[in-house]
Amino acid sequence: MAAYAALAFLSLLWGTSFLLIKIAARLFDPFGFALARVGVASAALLIAGALTGGVWPGRRPGLWRKLIALSLFGQVVPFLLLGKAAQMTTSADMALMMGASPIFVFLAARFVRSGDRWTLLAALGLALGFAGVGLALWSPTTPTAVAAHPAEGRALALLAAFCYAMSTLLSGAATREIGAVKAVAASMTLSTLALAAIDAAFGARPSLATILAAPPGPILAMVALGVFNTALGYFAYFRLVASEGPTFASLNNYIVPLIGVMGGALALGEPVALAAWAGLALVLTGVALTGRSLRAAR
Template structure:
């Protein structure tokens, strides 16, 4: 018969897997929702609206959920602002902008290269000579990305597309890697407090861009776009980010990073099922080394590089 401690560990493992599954499915589906919403709502306004909706939901949740109150110290808000910039404002805008031309499967795969950048940042932070395995993994990943972004690779994937949207998605991946390091250093135990504070910090980072260049008051989105936007704000941004912060605290950043190679596979399936996007064999051939390098990088993170 198991003791109480063993049972608690089993429950924790089950909760971690459930959170991982929820985060992976919803974040894979969010690329579909972004593609729908961006048809009527420009990128900066789309990202800002997501954050406004998410912040509103989290503030209500925080108010009536009997959770801790938001911190008052300047140092805490400075840490939240760093996470907001690199984990929300910048990548959400870049992804929304790139989604206007890039298929769902490619979006998911390029953003999922976050572990590659995380390993690179870890090497730079440790200031130690990386092992041969690390060098090999990084070389495979970045050489694959170079081939994917080369003129011949782009023309193979899409004859009329430039490299700028693809580079923007890699910028989002690098930004998420920076954010992940900041989240791992947080001392907060309450994921709801973290999520709420971060959303609040991210809104003023994007709102001026929306107001100055996209005239959000003149936008008339369709009902389909509004539903997609609400789902993005409430579920994909508010609920799932709280779940993700909870997952990091429950099982550590290594296990949480597993979603980086679950999301691409799910996104390819969702893109085919909902948008009719079916990657060609040549596209898959170009994508597979990138996916393999992400899997390898996640293994390096698991060893606490």
């Protein structure tokens, strides 16, 4: 039960993040959005780590290569992709695309030693989840003011889901070696440095006057996104990967669409196609089958 409670908590954090992403994107361009999100999260993690004991992993060349890869696949690239996707489609669409992440983990785990023992029931559950995501991805799209380019936005979010899947496999090894706090803090700090350089080269940073004149909604959304949905979310995620395995941890991405769709519909009035709801039903059936099978195998 503890594992499922941790999975539900993580899903709640990441499911609500797409609503906050959509709100924050009203003020920040994709480069500034990614930098602000990871910068807030990094600061929160460094402060938390300093209060609980050291946060820096030390000089371990092999480990730092893992952390750099984790930073790129887990934060830098997907945060940029989602920042752009938020300008093109709805928060519900972005959340739905996250449902493909467990499938990517399943496929990639065939080439690495992930620690998961597979059954036909798990494979069936993942297949149902993948079918549900496919149904949601190809549901009819009509450009609107809040979703000017829905198909392209979904594709960017799907690519972000692939990056998250690759980071899942990387995070397990780093967490087992140095613990969740150090792994998250170090990777977030590396991401902040990388995104600061990218933003300096390509970003269109708003002026101080623009920021001061902006409504408080996007600023508050970014702070909440960085502290809770990113810093706390990644800490919980790394802990879950280390304790239950990468595929079980990635199942949060089957629950995230439900929370994301409901959040976007209730808070922002975003329309949700009937095909998307049907796809979501398949996704939830898939997570129930896969989770039960993986837990029993472990």
